[in-house]
Amino acid sequence: MKIDSLIVKGIDAKDNPDHAVVPPIYLATTYVQEDLHDFQSYAYARGGNPTRNNLEHLFSKIEQADYAYAFASGMAAVSAVFSLLHSGDKVLLNNNVYGGTYRYASNLFRDRGINYELVHDFNDLTAEDLDDDVAALYVETPSNPLLRVADIQRLAAVAHQKGKLLIVDNTFLTAYYQNPLALGADVVLYSATKYLSGHADVLAGLVATNQESIAVKLKFLQNTLGGILSPTDSYALIRGIKTLSVRLDRQEENTDRIIKFFSTHPGIEHLYYPGSFSREEKAIQERQASGHGSVISIRLTPEYDQDRFVAALSLFDLAVSLGGVESLICQPATMTHESFDADLQQKIGITKGLLRLAIGIENGEDLLEDLTQALDKAKQKKHLE
Structure with missing residues (x-):
């Protein structure tokens, strides 16, 4: 079965x-x-x-x-x-x-x-x-x-x-x-x-x-x-x-679209997902798993204001945790990994510029539109100052 x-x-x-x-x-x-x-x-x-x-x-x-x-x-x-x-x-x-x-x-x-x-x-x-x-x-x-x-x-x-x-x-x-x-x-x-x-x-x-x-x-x-x-x-x-498989299918589908979107967006300085670190890790992920899940992390380029990006999102709630039907975003350095001291965070790369996104089951087009408008506002408002 x-x-x-x-x-x-x-x-x-x-x-x-x-x-x-x-x-x-x-x-x-x-x-x-x-x-x-x-x-x-x-x-x-x-x-x-x-x-x-x-x-x-x-x-x-x-x-x-x-x-x-x-x-x-x-x-x-x-x-x-x-x-x-x-x-x-x-x-x-x-x-x-x-x-x-x-x-x-x-x-x-x-x-x-x-x-x-x-x-x-x-x-x-x-x-x-x-x-x-x-x-x-x-x-x-x-x-x-x-x-x-x-x-x-x-x-x-x-x-x-x-x-x-x-x-x-x-x-x-x-x-x-x-x-x-x-x-x-x-x-x-x-x-x-x-x-x-x-x-x-x-x-x-x-x-x-x-x-x-x-x-x-x-x-x-x-x-x-x-x-x-x-x-x-x-x-x-x-x-x-009982709904695990249908949820994960939809979440990974949405995640694939967002990874593709972030991969070419000028506002994304670094994109993290399973297998993104190296060819070796990509090969391992493909060998031992049938999917990559629906958690990704990003860093914005200096031209984009992180606070305004997060504040402008409407479908991504600012909250810890992941894996639910709703999309979430958090800052690991202050919200999930605050137990790491500042020096260790810096050494590992869990700095305040890192944002973690947990992708939900919302309509994929709506999620992309939300991310697009939030990135637009993050850059436009930064330039007005």
Whole structure:
């Protein structure tokens, strides 16, 4: 079965007592047991909930994973995965990683005796670069917000050669475009708040793996730390996932048109999208993914006023996050990656001149007209002063 059909089909109606096409929402916090010697699957909602388990089952099928777990937010999922590490461990992160992930590493690792190192280009990493204390490689591909691409299959081989874990944040592409587990990753995680939900109304995180030893630990952490996804949010995420393929098709179509428009516009000094950094990354992206998603970043030329450009937009709301049906624009340096100090931002390239756009499902012509008029105003008003 193709992934788009699997996404829509979702959960078999035979998996619930009344064969409902839409699975029921179970709100109970506790469940009656038959007797002292015969306990059923569910006892207390933190340890397991039928609605949440329906979501986890759906997610595992989409990811081609043996085990899947739902959390209360993307950062709750990240926290659970980082809780697999032990004192004395070291984790390697790509340098333009999500700001919340960096905030966790830079503020909480030290108290737990864990070290981290930012890697400029994971595609240059070799097995010889992995010290004995390195426990895991944590990579976003494409990365946030510079859309750098890392070779998942090669990194899996490098990591496994030295007995290290490869953890991949696949938020920007989802399994519809890219399947890190099939490429060799040990763990894949998501801010499901983004594309999997798709409607900017649910906070959620998801983690999947094919390794039983990791799954046992993740299940323990989910139950013990208690950062679980509620039944109503689990239901909303199931509903959101059903439209994932049609949303992403429209969003990527719109993104392709905007990339083409920006590529020739005199007001765009630099355009970032998956594969734009180099021929090598373009080849990797085409090899390991079936699409490039719908997040891009830009820098305007000095002749165009950034503040006026953003203020003139009508269809692009100034807001953090991405992956919803609406188009958004933000300034990563101050809105999503403010946890990076100014020197590190400058070194990486996440400066105030960088704008990140998340493309929605609006009419493509309307989006192009909005960008055109905003760029026109940004230049014209600058010249009047």
